[in-house]
Amino acid sequence: MPSPKKPSKPTASLTTLRERLGELDDLTQAASLAGWDEQTYMPPGGAAGRGEVLATLGRLAHARLTDPGLATLLDGLQQTPDLQETDARIVAAVDRDADRARRVPDRLVGDIARHTAAAQVAWHEARAADDFGPFQAALAHHVELRQELAGCFPEAAHPYDALLHAFEPDLTTERVQTVFAQLRDGLVPLIQEIAARPAPPTLPGPFPVDRQRDLALEIARAQGFEDEHWRLDLAVHPFAQSLGLADIRVTARYDERTLTGLFAVMHEVGHGLYERQTDPALARTTVGTGVSLGIHESQSRLWENLVGRSEAFWTHWHPRLLEAFGARALGGDDLPAFLRAINTVRPSPIRVEADEATYSLHVILRFELEVALMEGTLAVADLPAAWNAKTKELLGLDVASDKVGVLQDIHWAYGELGYFPTYAIGNIVAAQLWTVIRRELPTLDEDLARGDTTALREWLREHVHRHGRLFTPSELLMNITGSELDAQPFLDQLRAKYGALYGLG
Amino acid sequence: MPSPKKPSKPTASLTTLRERLGELDDLTQAASLAGWDEQTYMPPGGAAGRGEVLATLGRLAHARLTDPGLATLLDGLQQTPDLQETDARIVAAVDRDADRARRVPDRLVGDIARHTAAAQVAWHEARAADDFGPFQAALAHHVELRQELAGCFPEAAHPYDALLHAFEPDLTTERVQTVFAQLRDGLVPLIQEIAARPAPPTLPGPFPVDRQRDLALEIARAQGFEDEHWRLDLAVHPFAQSLGLADIRVTARYDERTLTGLFAVMHEVGHGLYERQTDPALARTTVGTGVSLGIHESQSRLWENLVGRSEAFWTHWHPRLLEAFGARALGGDDLPAFLRAINTVRPSPIRVEADEATYSLHVILRFELEVALMEGTLAVADLPAAWNAKTKELLGLDVASDKVGVLQDIHWAYGELGYFPTYAIGNIVAAQLWTVIRRELPTLDEDLARGDTTALREWLREHVHRHGRLFTPSELLMNITGSELDAQPFLDQLRAKYGALYGLG
Structure with missing residues (x-):
């Protein structure tokens, strides 16, 4: 440092x-x-x-x-x-x-931009028809354009590297393959073990939207949201956006049937804190922002999952939740039952509905398909069949139709190959950081159980946030954890948590 | 055309x-x-x-x-x-x-920008102390910088022309002096006559803010606000802003003691319609926007005062108002009494509280002082005394202190000399247009009494809005009215309206 x-x-x-x-x-x-x-x-x-x-x-x-x-x-x-x-x-x-x-020549940038507009139209048409067919040619051209883009970086060991580097500047395809293999080998049996157990009851609800909004703001403030520098607005797809490090905007969407919106706010505030706690000396240098999407996602997932689905956190907040929605909506006033409900693990064919444990398998599926497309070992015409086969292999599920399968995400309509891995990298990095945090903040659980996130926030500022883009993602991770990207802490933490919740062996 | x-x-x-x-x-x-x-x-x-x-x-x-x-x-x-x-x-x-x-050299642009920041601090300090003293040097430097700016246009007949032209591209100081003299000579005796009559009772209120918001949106939609292309938000100082001609934003502020907020929305929607109805062929040319602040203000004042304070308009909307707030808040269910209340004329020392008739006198006061400052015939040190003397002369009022006198507007803190005249020009032009409109739309009163503004809006599109900046303000006015800027229609309309309302001779 x-x-x-x-x-x-x-x-x-x-x-x-x-x-x-x-x-x-x-x-x-x-x-x-x-x-x-x-x-x-x-x-x-x-x-x-x-x-x-x-x-x-x-x-x-x-x-x-x-x-x-x-x-x-x-x-x-x-x-x-x-x-x-x-x-x-x-x-x-x-x-x-x-x-x-x-x-990257301006001509190629222009071609990509123009094709992106056309490809979105094709994707929406395909979605409406629930048929990959109308999207096939558009995606094939996206792949061609990305192969041309990869050709602008002839020194790369793998053509996918050039795509990955747009989001993860110093990570190689080979390294991601190694780590994702480790991740997959750990996740698949764990999820099978959990799936053999009965699923905990879901929360009955309803959760009136205006009370969710109030509560989301209370929790956001407890995370570090300051009224002087932040906004919380509504959007169809929640996101965080910094306008410099003194103006941070997070967005939310609430549904009275679930508490998903609350977790999404914790997630987005995690992103926002990364930007807000950048060293002010880096303002207006283009370096005063998060260093990669994977590191950014580690911050959001840390708050959403490692803090936001923990017993310590809800020791403080569960009484407030009961006050807001009543025991009936929460299926009783029992904290352990509530924790089981918000930590349910069940494979689903849809990525955006996936839980903390199965989520990364959705990412691995997409990553493997993207790499094969870029290598030319998979033809776009064969993508739906490959998608369905991998869903069976990784999640044990049959895909009912293209709409809930290969057409479910808009990313490929934007030509955004190389983006999906960052979601799983976020899970992995969050767990690597969490191991260090738990060691360096021995009273963290007591703090969270009192509703106090100060020590955690300051730790993140000191070790991650303030540096902006001064270090590469790998340098940052090595500086903090002494390790490169490694899925083992994530797997260990999942097994410990779900082992306790589901009474696994 | x-x-x-x-x-x-x-x-x-x-x-x-x-x-x-x-x-x-x-x-x-x-x-x-x-x-x-x-x-x-x-x-x-x-x-x-x-x-x-x-x-x-x-x-x-x-x-x-x-x-x-x-x-x-x-x-x-x-x-x-x-x-x-x-x-x-x-x-x-x-x-x-x-x-x-x-x-204008970049150096002077920079000097003005920097001094504007400093001058605002001084103005706020002076306001807090209710004493012109702390602002005097800052304003004097603004005047020097504006004199330097005027020097960049040596061909101008008057140094004030260069300031005026930033807002009114083809109007001369001489012409404004002539028209404002005409205006003043008509307004001062009219207002004295009205002031000799008893003031109508004010509306008792209260007018709950949420109901004002609903009603403002209803009225805005009746003016032409389309949900697809417009927004109505809250702001401390209401304003209208176009982001191209397909995205129009107006803002409002409501106070439960008065209906002022409703009239302000009508005013801002008038500005917005000017932008929204520009010919789409002028988009992204820099010419597809209002031609001058005075013409822009004519559109807002036309909707706020000529439509929004008329008997025809309230024939349709008064029942809705009674439904929203109740007869008690409106001082009864009598339309003529309501019309008298919203058309009260009473001199006040504060411009932003002024009514339709006295407003222009506040503008004349500022214009005359600005011209004298630019000519060098008035020293900044003598400005408060000159202000107070002119307030007495034009409005018949004593000024209690600088805060409600020479320090009441922020415009001079921004160095914006040349801006104030556009407010009165808006009143004048609105009346000139109204004369033509009433001739060309003989059923206008019946339309408005049915809540139908279509014919009026289309007339404004055809004759004013669609042209954007293709014509100069004077050309536009001449094309429509066959006349140059002329205060007589405004004076005639005021005398007709207040003559009836106050029973003047």
Whole structure:
């Protein structure tokens, strides 16, 4: 970790770099606001104009990042011998971004953007028909375009690496394959053991939406949501968006039949805290944000699952829940029964409905198919059959139709191959961090049982959040845990938790 | 008016111009969204970062407008003989914008921006102390900077012209002086006559805020607010903001003691309709927006006062009002009494509390002082005394202290000299248009009494809104009314209305 030193002498080059990065960061923030607004308050008629605005902001940001003047500036700074460590890391991170942006020709960026619009239409058509057919050609062209993109990075060991690196800058396909094999070998038997036990009763409900909203805000505040710097709004698909580190926006959706919305808010606040607790010195450098989607997802999953589904957390919050909804809606006032209900494990064919344990199998399924598509060992025409076979193999389930199978996620309509792995990486990293946290914060359970998250939040600030993108994801993980990406802690924690809840051997 | 002709041949230059203007318009829209968000949903902690984003967007837009490549393109197009009229007018409007932007050096733009931040601090300090003293030096420097700005336009007949032209592109100080003299000579005796009569009783209230919100939305929809393209949100100071012509946002504030909030919504929807009804062919040209603040204000005042305080309008809406708030809150169920209450005329020292008749006198007061400051015939140190003297002269009132006198508006803290006249111009133009409208729509009162605004809205679209900035404000007014700016219709309409309401001779 960078030790506190005197700041660099503000050389003219550094000042110029900061100005350029400030402008780039401002353009990104303007686009982030436009994206947030699009999903929260924009009237539907504004969509076409909003698309133009986002395209222009993206084009201007891209032009700044690929500007030869920036490259010259970065080269010069990299050869400056006495650059302060933080500055050197900023220069290195921006240099990686710029290199990646320059390597992909504008023509290909444009082709991808145009095809993405067309492919979404095809995906929606296929969904409506519950038939992969209308989407097949569009996805095949997406795969071709991604293969062309991979060709821009000929030094990569695997063509999938180039896709992965858009989200996980220093992870290789080979490493993900190794870790996901470990994960799969641990998860499949665990889930089979659990499935042999009777499922706990579900919570009867109902949970009136306005009370869920009030409670979600109370819990969010307990996590660290400050009214001065945060917003909580409604959106069809919950998400978190930072507009710089002083303006954090999370969104939620509530359904009176379940408490899913509460867990989604804990999840999004976890994302938000990562952005909010970045070192303010990194503001307007483009480096003051989460380092990768996997590390980001580790923060959301940590709060949603490791805190939010724990006995310690609900020791404090369960009485408040009873007060809000009554014992009848909660199936009684028994905390252990409530904990079993919110930790039910049951395979489902739908990823977004999956529980903490089965979720990663959905990711492994998609990752393996994506890799095969990129390698050319799987034809797009054969994808539905491959999907169904893998669902049987990993989850033991038959797929009723394409709509609840290969067409269930919109990601591929956007051409976003390489994205899915980050969800499971989030689970894995959260567990690796949790092992260290439990060691370093021995009174964590007592804190949570009192409703106090301060020590946990400060630990995350110190070890993860404040660094922004100064370290690569692997460096960050190694610095904190002394290990590279490793699924064992996640598997151990799941077995310990579900072993107790389900009385496994 | 441009007659429908074949579209121009899409010459390469025109295509390039459209691309450049599209980008400029997108940047303006991104800034408009950032401004809207700042006043509606942004958490307070986001303010500093938002300032940076707005500064960057403004700088990028300014650079595009003053780019020599744009100037060359515009010059070439102006010499193209067979340019279609609409294209020629777009070229002319953008050329005027670019000329104005190029004439003011970046250094002066920066000085003004920096001083504006400092001057606001001084203004707030002065307000808190209820003493002009702490603001005096800041305002004096604003005046110096504006005199320097005026010096960038040496061809102008009067130094105030350069300020006025930022809001009213083709109006001269001399013309405003003539029209305001006419206005003043008509208003002062009228108001004195009314003040000699007993004031009608005010509405007792209360008017619960949630019912006001529902009713405001109903009325807005009757004006033309479409859920697909509009939003109605809360803001401390109500305003309207278009994000392109397909996404219109109006804001409101309600106070349960009065119905002011309802009239403010009608006002803002009037602004919004102007933007919404612009010809879609002008989208992303920078010309598809209101032509001047005065013409814009004519649209809001027309809906707020000429429609919204009329007997015809309330013939339809008064029963709904009774249903929402009850006769007791409305001081009875008598429509004539209600009309008298919402058309009360009484001089007040505060502009934002002024009624339809006295409002323009507040504007004349500020305009005369601004002109004197710019001419150098009034020293800033003497401004409070001059303010108080003019308040006595125009409104017959004594000013209790600076806070309710010279410090009441924030405009001068922003250095916005030249802005105030547009409010009174709005009243004047609305009345000029109304004269034509009443002639051309003989059944308007019957329409409004049925709650039908279609014919009025379509008339405004056809004659005012669709043209955007294709004509200058004076051209537009001359095309519609056959007259230049003229206060007589406004004075005649006020005398007719208040004559009847107050039983004047």
